[in-house]
Amino acid sequence: MGNTVKLRAFAKVNLSLNITGRDDSGMHTLDSLMMSVDLFDTVTVTPRSDEKIVVSFIGADVGENNTAYKAAAAVRDIIGGGYDITVEKGIPIGAGLGGSSADGAAVLRALDVLHRLPERGVDMRKVALSVGSDVPFMLTGGLARVRGLGEDLFFIENKLKLFIVGLMADSVSTAAAYKKFDELYGDFTYCPTDTDKLCNLLLDGNDKAVNHFGNALYEPAVCFSPEIKNNAELLRSYGAAVNLTGSGGMVLGYFTDIQMFYDCYTALKGKARVFAPVRTGILHERL
Numbered sequence: 180m181g182n183t184v185k186l187r188a189f190a191k192v193n194l195s196l197n198i199t200g201r202d203d204s205g206m207h208t209l210d211s212l213m214m215s216v217d218l219f220d221t222v223t224v225t226p227r228s229d230e231k232i233v234v235s236f237i238g239a240d241v242g243e244n245n246t247a248y249k250a251a252a253a254v255r256d257i258i259g260g261g262y263d264i265t266v267e268k269g270i271p272i273g274a275g276l277g278g279s280s281a282d283g284a285a286v287l288r289a290l291d292v293l294h295r296l297p298e299r300g301v302d303m304r305k306v307a308l309s310v311g312s313d314v315p316f317m318l319t320g321g322l323a324r325v326r327g328l329g330e331d332l333f334f335i336e337n338k339l340k341l342f343i344v345g346l347m348a349d350s351v352s353t354a355a356a357y358k359k360f361d362e363l364y365g366d367f368t369y370c371p372t373d374t375d376k377l378c379n380l381l382l383d384g385n386d387k388a389v390n391h392f393g394n395a396l397y398e399p400a401v402c403f404s405p406e407i408k409n410n411a412e413l414l415r416s417y418g419a420a421v422n423l424t425g426s427g428g429m430v431l432g433y434f435t436d437i438q439m440f441y442d443c444y445t446a447l448k449g450k451a452r453v454f455a456p457v458r459t460g461i462l463h464e465r466l
Contacts, residue, residue: 183225184292186463188285189320190218190276191313192343192424192431192454195377196394197370198360199326207357208327210374213313215320216343216454220270220281222247224289227261239268246283249310254290257306258299262290273350275425277317281460283310284317288461304330320460324378338384341433342440343454344447346414348406348428351399356426359399371395386435389420400427417443 194212202208227233232251234243251262264286270278287307290296296303307314312329323334363369372393380388400423401408410430411421418439419432431454434440444453 182293183223184289184463185221185223186285186289186461187219188222188270188281188317189215189457189460189462190270190274190278190281190454191317191320191460192216192276192422193394194392194422195372195374196396196425197372197374198357198364198367198395199370200367202328206328207360209312209325209329211325212322212374212377213316213325214322214337215317215457215460216276217457218270218276218452218454220278220285221267222282222285222289223265223267224251224286224293225263226293227263230255230259230261232262232264234264234266237265237267239272241266241268241272246279246310246314247286250283250286250306250314251290253306253309254287254294254296254301257301258294258296260294262286271347271429274347274429275350275423275427276429277313277425280311280313280317283307283314285461285463287314287318288463292463317460321458322381322456324374335378335382337381337456339381339386339388340435340437341389341456342435342437343456344414344417344419344432344434344440344443345429345452345454346410346432346447346450347452348410348430349404351403351407351427353426355403356396356399359402360396363399364395369395371397389433389435392420392422392433394423396426397423404428413447414443417446419443 414432
C-alpha cells in the first residue's frame with residue numbers, strides 16, 4: 180500500500196445564511212444551513228522526505244496563500260513532515276461554493292489517513308477552524324446548521340428531494356460583501372430566513388422548505404454584481420426557488436419537481452450547471 184492519498188473534496192451551498200453579529204475579535208458570526216453538493220476538487224497528497232510543502236494547482240491560478248498549504252502547515256507545526264499536494268480544480272473560484280475550504284479540509288483528511296492525527300495530539304476541529312470558518316463543516320459535509328465562526332455544527336437529515344440548477348455571475352469579494360452588509364444592515368436585525376423552521380421542514384420532507392431559503396449577503400452582492408439579480412430573476416421565471424450561495428457569484432435555483440427542473444436546465448443548457456446533494460464532504464482512497 181502506497182503513501183499517497185487521493186480525495187474528492189465536495190462543494191457546499193448555503194441554503195440559509197443569517198449574519199447574527201460580531202465576536203470579540205470583530206469577526207462576523209453566522210447562522211447558516213450548509214449542504215454538500217456533487218461538484219468537487221480532486222486533491223492528492225504525498226509525504227516528502229523533507230519538511231517542505233509544495234502545492235500545485237491544475238485548472239486554476241491560485242496564489243501561495245491558499246488553504247491547502249495552510250492546512251498542511253498547521254499540521255506540520257504540530258507533528259512535522261513535508262508534503263507534495265496537487266489540487267485539480269473542479270469547483271469554480273469565486274462562486275461561493277467553498278472550493279478553497281474544501282481543499283483545506285481534504286488536506287486535513289489526507290493527513291489524518293496518513294498519520295492518525297488525533298492519536299498524535301492534533302485537534303482536527305481546532306486546526307480546521309484555524310484554516311477557515313467553513314473548513315470544519317467541509318471535513319464532514321452532508322447537511323448541517325453552522326453557527327458562530329464555524330465552530331458550532333449540528334448535523335441533520337434532509338428528507339426532501341432537491342434538484343438544483345446554477346448560473347454563475349461575476350464573483351464578489353467576500354470582504355466587500357460583508358462590508359456592504361454592515362452599511363445596509365449594521366444593527367444585525369435583518370434575517371432573511373428562519374433557520375429553525377427551515378430545518379424542521381427539511382426533516383419532515385416538506386416541499387415548502389424551499390420557500391425559506393435565504394441569504395443575508397444577497398442584496399450586498401447585487402450591489403457589486405447586478406448579474407446576480409438577473410440570474411436570480413431568470414431562474415425564478417422557470418419556477419425555481421432561488422438563493423445565492425456564500426457571497427456569490429453562483430446563483431442556485433432549487434426545484435422539488437423533476438419535470439420543472441428538467442425544463443429549466445434544457446432551456447438554459449450551455450450556461451447552467453446542475454447539482455445534486457451528497458451525504459459527505461470528502462471521499463478518499465489510498466494509492
